[in-house]
Amino acid sequence: MGEAFALRRRHVELEQGRLIVAESLAEIAGKHVFDTPKSHQRREITLPGFVISALRSHLGRLPQDSDALLFTGRTGKALHYNAWRRWHFDSAVDAAGLKDVTPHDLRATHATWVADRHSVMVAARRLGHSNASVTTRHYARAVEGRDREIADGFDAERGTRDGSEDRVARMWHEEDDKEPTALSPL
Structure with missing residues (x-):
């Protein structure tokens, strides 16, 4: 404050x-x-x-x-x-x-929202922390339901390929063998 x-x-x-x-x-x-x-x-x-x-x-x-x-x-x-x-x-x-509810709770809520949607580094900068570990240790919290969203995202990704589980696994494996670029997974 x-x-x-x-x-x-x-x-x-x-x-x-x-x-x-x-x-x-x-x-x-x-x-x-x-x-x-x-x-x-x-x-x-x-x-x-x-x-x-x-x-x-x-x-x-x-x-x-x-x-x-x-x-x-x-x-x-x-x-x-x-x-x-x-x-x-x-x-x-x-x-x-x-x-x-305390003012600190509102700061933690803001930090959690920013970290969840935009990254911990962005939240740290916005809160004035020189180290993101301060943000994660004292402010940002895990958001319930994200694990389900991750699983749903994998299902959606599978559905965008041609419906073949084997083809998706092969594509991801082939992408892993390539040199990483800014746009490909590591």
């Missing part, structure tokens, strides 16, 4: 459809401290259209100052995690009829 709380107007590039993650906000002894993200590297995150639309509307209510924080408390100052959690996040979880 520290990366979200540290976002400023200058970090939003609506025309390019992205956010720049360049800072993080931590709370030390009740005081806000801005620093670099955990990876100490700035990164860009491409946003879906509905988020761009919501940000466009949100930016219209903010001061024009490029240093203006995107998300602030009622006083206009940086958010305190516990207050944000109590007043905004937990009440939204309750309103959705959910139980025991």
Whole structure:
């Protein structure tokens, strides 16, 4: 959440459809401290259209100052995690009829979705991890039902060949004997 709380107007590039993650906000002894993200590297995150639309509307209510924080408390100052959690996040979880959901759960859900559809490396980059093992160890989870999809995929592949199991096995074996290319299986 520290990366979200540290976002400023200058970090939003609506025309390019992205956010720049360049800072993080931590709370030390009740005081806000801005620093670099955990990876100490700035990164860009491409946003879906509905988020761009919501940000466009949100930016219209903010001061024009490029240093203006995107998300602030009622006083206009940086958010305190516990207050944000109590007043905004937990009440939204309750309103959705959910139980025991944390911001970390949402991050893990996002990581799992991205890793499942686009690869662990893409998820690691999106989350700001320099090593994909951090993503798999702490965030991405196995998605139920994928094993069935794999088996169904083999059946579909078999059906696209000429229906002959022997022909499919021979084709795959012959492809294995070839030099690997970018488009052939290893």
